[in-house]
Amino acid sequence: MSYQKPVSGCQQCVVRNRAICSSLSPSELDVLNKIGRRVPVHRGQTLMWEGDDSSLVANVIDGVLKLSTSTADGREQIVGVVYPSDFIGRPFGSTTQHSVTALSDAQVCLFTRSAFDEFARAHPELEHKLLQRTLTELDRARHWMLLLGRKSAGERVATFLLEMAHRLADATCAANGQPAERFELPLSRQQMADLLGLTIETVSRQLTRLRQAGIIDLPDRRAVVILDHEAMEAEAGNG
Amino acid sequence: MSYQKPVSGCQQCVVRNRAICSSLSPSELDVLNKIGRRVPVHRGQTLMWEGDDSSLVANVIDGVLKLSTSTADGREQIVGVVYPSDFIGRPFGSTTQHSVTALSDAQVCLFTRSAFDEFARAHPELEHKLLQRTLTELDRARHWMLLLGRKSAGERVATFLLEMAHRLADATCAANGQPAERFELPLSRQQMADLLGLTIETVSRQLTRLRQAGIIDLPDRRAVVILDHEAMEAEAGNG
DNA sequence: CGAAAGGTTGAGTGCTGTCAACGTCCGTGG
DNA sequence: CCACGGACGTTGACAGCACTCAACCTTTCG
Known part of the structure; x- marks a missing residue:
């Protein structure tokens, strides 16, 4: 994976007002800026693997990605589709429970989990945004269970x-x-x-x-x- | 629903060290004590209905409850099963996306959503616990999607x-x-x-x-x- | 132009749903 | 104490929806 130089400026980010970063002040953004890197992801490229140590998290800037899990014999289930401004990865946990793969060419704002966790713990407003987003995702996942189980x-x-x-x-x-x-x-x-x-x-x-x-x-x-x-x-x- | 007097003491609560309240100091618990009420729920009783305004949230103290949704023509899907120390309801959102029904006689520690939301916003450690719990539930729900879709x-x-x-x-x-x-x-x-x-x-x-x-x-x-x-x-x- | 990837269509099978009968457990009331 | 009824669970026969296997078509790309 090719890391690029730090994000030139969160202020100019296209998802600035929609992603969880929207909770932050300009000075806080500068700090976040230093621990995040903007990374291009090619269509078909897998950013995280099911079962891996959870070492990375990211915000989606552009493109569409899938979250998926598989049975031991290779049957696959897509458990989520993420769009710009969505958050991916598993903060505050040791392993990633599903793979993340780009469905189109994409750009993500990548953080190491340890740096993100530390930053998030120090910024309750950011954690609050992440909580709201996670609650919404949980509602969505449970609603999809109705489709998979009964339709x-x-x-x-x-x-x-x-x-x-x-x-x-x-x-x-x-x-x-x-x-x-x-x-x-x-x-x-x-x-x-x-x-x-x-x-x-x-x-x-x-x-x-x-x-x-x-x-x-x-x-x-x-x-x-x-x-x-x-x-x-x-x-x-x-x- | 029969409301009882306020919880006599969170300190003595059996889920004190496992529920999200474990993040709170004794003095903070006293405040929480004033806005929560311990309520018994009988087997089969539904505590919240799918589509309702989200006006209540709760911690499970004892018993087992199900979360479920239905199609327009009555097919039902259980989307979660909750145990003592688990959190139920939808904080920071306007509507409840699934019904909550007791599978056994149960006891819950009930809060109005508005009071809980306000308290949670003021206590980042509580929100952090809730975030961790929600992330774990999301992983669990997504894993269940593999079962429903592919097994x-x-x-x-x-x-x-x-x-x-x-x-x-x-x-x-x-x-x-x-x-x-x-x-x-x-x-x-x-x-x-x-x-x-x-x-x-x-x-x-x-x-x-x-x-x-x-x-x-x-x-x-x-x-x-x-x-x-x-x-x-x-x-x-x-x- | 040819090959590979992605998509559509057809034939046949099998797993799971539907419908129905029956069995078991329990509480209720005579 | 026993008869009854209802809720819950099991088993069987059958049907149909979705899967499997296979052929073929379309698009893309080297």
Whole structure:
């Protein structure tokens, strides 16, 4: 991993006002500046490995990354997807419980865990932001457990697309004036399957079914257009 | 819900040294004492409802409770099981994302969220304990996602029994000198099914299969004895 | 242009859900 | 004390959804 010189200035950071650092004063930021390094991560590169000693933590500046775990025989489950301003790694703990891999080229602001832990202990406002973020992630993870434990393949795929639309959508208007949503998937079919607890073939079939039903369009492999938002909600099992 | 007089003394609390309150000095405990109330909860009673305004939080003093969510059409998923010294409720957030229901008669130390939030903001050591606990819960939830997304019914039941044994086991020795573990399940078959993302029939069949294979014994409806720990690990898919 | 990676479609199987009957345990009330 | 009813659990028959295996198509890249 190629370390670069210290972050030129947290003040100019694009996630300055959204990441947990937003709790800090300019002088505190200067200190943080000295212990963090901005590091580029290439698509497919794994930043942390499941089971490793937890020696690094980071803020995501740009790009999308996955968190994943595997069984002994190689079955994989994606347990989280993180976006700019999200926090990754396991502070205050000895081992990392899941791997972190870049889904797109990305940039992260990397800290050694020991330096970050020490800094965080001295800055309660930062810990508070981290607590809020962790509580939100826990709610999200538990909500996903409902999908994995109780939803059908059709419901899983529809739920996933709606969540992606919610996170990524460029709201536009179709020619007929009906609202439409288009976005680019940050995941391959295999990654969607690993997130949804399905196989690649089942994901593909469900997407085809939704397309043939006129509920979505798939202009290319990575693009999705939601044509009928109401039908999607029904497909997702939301009332 | 019947409120009782304020906790007579946190100093004497059985979870005093394990719950997040362990971060507090005697004088700080006195303050906390004034805003918390010890409340009994009967088996089956629901303390918080999914979707409600988050107006209460609590520490578990005694008993076992479940956290659960449901789909619009009534399918349920248990997303967590909490034990004495665990924290429940959603501080610093407006709504509760899952219901909390007692699996056994229980006692909790209840706070209004507003009072707790205010107290926590003023006591960084308490927030730090809460952060550690939340990070651990997040790791646990994400690990359970692997079970729900990727494991077979047999693996799920075996994994669940091993985790229960780990949490509850009275280590004993069988007559032949081989180590054995016996424990009482805090969950009914239906609740096990809701936790594992299975049906009650499938749980029952897998238990019968493990019993007939000589890997476990089921002395009565709620008791389990693990006869062959190694075989259980293999059944659980832990390589 | 060819190969490799990613994605779709089809045929068939099997695991787990559904529906139903039956068994067991326990508390209640005659 | 016994009869009854309800909650809980087990077992069986069957069906269907999702997985497996395989072929084929599309896109990308050397």
